[in-house]
Amino acid sequence: MSAAHQALRAARSAGREVAVTVIEATDHTSYSACGIPYWIAGDVASGEELVARTAEEHRAAGVDLRLGARATAIDVEDRTVTHEVDGVSSTMSYDDLVLATGASPIPPDWACGPDGPVGGVHAVKNLDDGALWVDLLAATARRVTDRAPRAVVVGGGYIGIEMAEALLRRGFSTTLITRGRVMGSLDEDLGGRIGVGLVEAGVELRTGATVERLETTEGRVEAVVTAAGERFTADVVVPALGVEPATALGRAAGLAVGSHGGYLPDPGGRIAPGVWAAGDCCEVEHRMSGRPTFLALGTHANKLGRIVGDNLLGGDRRFGGALGTAITRFVAGSVHLEIARTGLSTAEATTHGHDVVSLVTEGTTASGYMPEATPIATKVIADRQTRRLLGVQIVGGEGSAKRIDAAAAALWGGLDVDDLAGMDLSYAPPFATVWDALQIAARRLAERI
Amino acid sequence: MSAAHQALRAARSAGREVAVTVIEATDHTSYSACGIPYWIAGDVASGEELVARTAEEHRAAGVDLRLGARATAIDVEDRTVTHEVDGVSSTMSYDDLVLATGASPIPPDWACGPDGPVGGVHAVKNLDDGALWVDLLAATARRVTDRAPRAVVVGGGYIGIEMAEALLRRGFSTTLITRGRVMGSLDEDLGGRIGVGLVEAGVELRTGATVERLETTEGRVEAVVTAAGERFTADVVVPALGVEPATALGRAAGLAVGSHGGYLPDPGGRIAPGVWAAGDCCEVEHRMSGRPTFLALGTHANKLGRIVGDNLLGGDRRFGGALGTAITRFVAGSVHLEIARTGLSTAEATTHGHDVVSLVTEGTTASGYMPEATPIATKVIADRQTRRLLGVQIVGGEGSAKRIDAAAAALWGGLDVDDLAGMDLSYAPPFATVWDALQIAARRLAERI
Secondary structure, eight states: HHHHHHHHHHHTTTOOOOOEEESSSSSOOOOGGGGHHHHHSSSSSSSGOOOBBBBHHHTTTTTTEEEEEEEEEEEETTEEEEETTTTEEEEOOOSSSSEEOEEEEOOOOEEETTEOOBTTTTOOOSHHHHHHHHHHHHHHHOOOOOOEEEEEEOSSSHHHHHHHHHHHHHHEEEEEEEESSSTSSOOHHHHHHHHHHOOOOOOOOEEEOOEEEEEEEEEEEEEEEETTTOOEEOOOOOOOOOOOEHHHHHHHOOOOEEEEEESSSTTTTTTTTTTEEOOOTTTTEETOOEEOOOOOHHEEEEEEEHHHHHHHHHHOOEEEOOOOOOOEEEEETTEEEEEEEEOOHHHHHHTOOEEEEEEEEEESSSSSTTTOOOOOEEEEEETTTTTTTEEEEEEHHHHHOGGGHHHHHHHHHHHHHHHHHHHOOOOOTTOOOOOOHHHHHHHHHHHHO | OOOHHHHHHHHTTTTOOOOOEEEEESSOBBOOOGGHHHHHSSSSSSGGGGBBSSSHHHHHEEEEEEEEEEEEEEEETTTTEEEETEEEEEEEEEESEEEOOOOEEEOOSSSTTTTTEBBOOOOOOOOHHHHHHHHHHHHHHHHSSSSOOOEEEESSSSSHHHHHHHHHHTOOEEEEEESSSSSTTTTTTHHHHEEEEHHTTEEEEESOOOOOEEEEETEEEEEEEETTTOOOEEEEEEEOEEEEEEEEHHHHHOOOTTTTSOOOTTSSSSETTTTOSSSTHHHHHHTTTEEEOOOOOHHHHHHHHHHHHHTTOOOOOOOOBBBEEEEEEEETTTTEEEEEEOOHHHHHHHHHOOOEEEEEEEEESSTTTTOOOEEEEEEEEEETTTEEEEEEEEEESSTTTTGHHHHHHHTTTBBBBHHHSSSSOOOOOOTOOOOHHHHHHHHHHHHHH
């Protein structure tokens, strides 16, 4: 939808006409998928609040929006798209095609029973899933009254820990099972702190564990059994194993995908003559490595969407790359953890040939004497030879996460650890120490290189 | 003290000996002056909590610390300092001298009566002042029981609004009188919002007003009278007219000062052979303009102090310049305002010859559907020809202020508005909109250039 609207805006400001048709398989557009765990947690009253622009608003802005229309085939030579509505198939031609098919949750092999989907087990992806989960949790709490209702989350990434937060806050005894570590996109020395926080908030945590099968009663989940033979009673199960680019349509039409399975747009968004792609169905260029990477995030999706919208009408805008910046939080009971990363992790930087030097520094988010002060741990990762910043990771209390943006800006500018240590960041007692936690971390690393 | 400790560290790591003597006129060292308003407000239990390192800790680290010792003269030819303790004068020689005499509150001409200082009127600078204010407010609240105790703050800068917050929170009816605008270091379109917040929290605000005289009874202030003839009952009065570099000692010894009255250290901290300076007694180079400016802030003081400490022993470290980054807040009653700026204001940028283009953009600190979302207004200032970022200012609710650091990092790197609009800043619903407020502001400005 970003591409659609930007194309309309670009046409309008150029005094041109453009006809924009959007084919959408579901009944929803322009909603915040990232908001769904907070809806389930109870922070957001309804799914409608997550909708940034309604179908009516899109149409009023000039978009020919076809909901419940599933694209079934594209022909990039003839420039046509075939789509199906209520079982009726039709084909339309295009001058330019934008693929924005997003990503799909990776389906676990244990989620379906021999008789199909198991009750109580459901992915968290779109608004319909959100509504289902809100109802499912309420129904489960009504049904299970002799003990606390029990949930198992499978997967320790962003959605996994956000759903663990939502379930705890909804009164569910919660187990989190993950194949690897919790928040494996952070280095272990910081990521490990998140597991500690989960346990402190009451999550039963199993890292390095895989689910082997579900036990069911009358088509409903009863327990989750791991490969190691552990059995966890479960009234509901959240599979949160990550997502993969939804590119079947393009692959069937002969369009290339990268090693992560996503389309490979050039910086202007083109993937073939007359064909463009944006969003979670794409791999994006990592600004630090120059290599395509899969980062399913609304930030890149929106940016690339607007770039495509401009370039469709002859613009020459270019995507500047991604840094892998990401934040989330885990807030439950007395635990308030904020989690952030940008740039390359130690493993990624090593893979890309850097001689990596790094340091974790403990600090506080505000002057130590202020009531706002909470601990913050900052890891700075740099190249030993060039002193260039490669990445920064943060785990801390309230006020920690958004500090990553200063590091992201420094990475964007290609700055080094001495720049980060010396730059003029802000200070006042309720907000920082005189040397901000980020700068103390950079300075201490700079002193060691 | 930063310079002293860094010199000791540098000597230790070089296997050298250095004798460091510190001459300090008061009985306090290494305390957070910025924390004093929060101590007065009640956030901090005692002045001791504001002390980062005690005299004993300094001495244990090897500093020969002389408290209550006032330097009265220096001779930069003979390399001697004369100082006075309990009326006894003595002279010591040095190899290198570091001037770190700080800044002094600008004394208002109305603060002294014909018989000397007026009771209830006192500056807020050091720990003794803080203790005096804590006692004064308690005594005033005990004494004035037939109505709310009344305070007048004179000055609308950082200390002025922080003291207004402290006084409101201590139950004082508070008037703020300022010659110009509130927070005149921000452009008027953003700075004006702070005045609105002060009034909303119950402050009686007079902008564009000057104090002419005090009315007193038995040596104690009773009212403040402005040049326009308005009379404000006052049990206590805070003069907060800003500070000026305390350079009398050096000027008497023939050392040069700049147009703001501060020493002019080179990027390594030298002001004359064998003489160095750091902290609020200095002007610092503004990284955006290349010109010396007076920014009395702990951030620069600490950075330059460490640089001097290193360079004293032969190091070659250089101060990278200041951006004028500053934040504060005003929190009272239902009002929570965070205030931040970095880089050049519109007036400063125009003075330095830029063809300025700017825009104020309204946003929210979190996704609109989240309970954390509060309004944030962001002003981005750029050069129309080069598109280079010149400054950013922010006024908004909780979670606004620290966003300035990403802008400061972008300014430090010499980035342009397109970089700020396109860079990979962090997003998650509790923390930001998909395009962070800062990026929406940069993007909207970029579209208009």
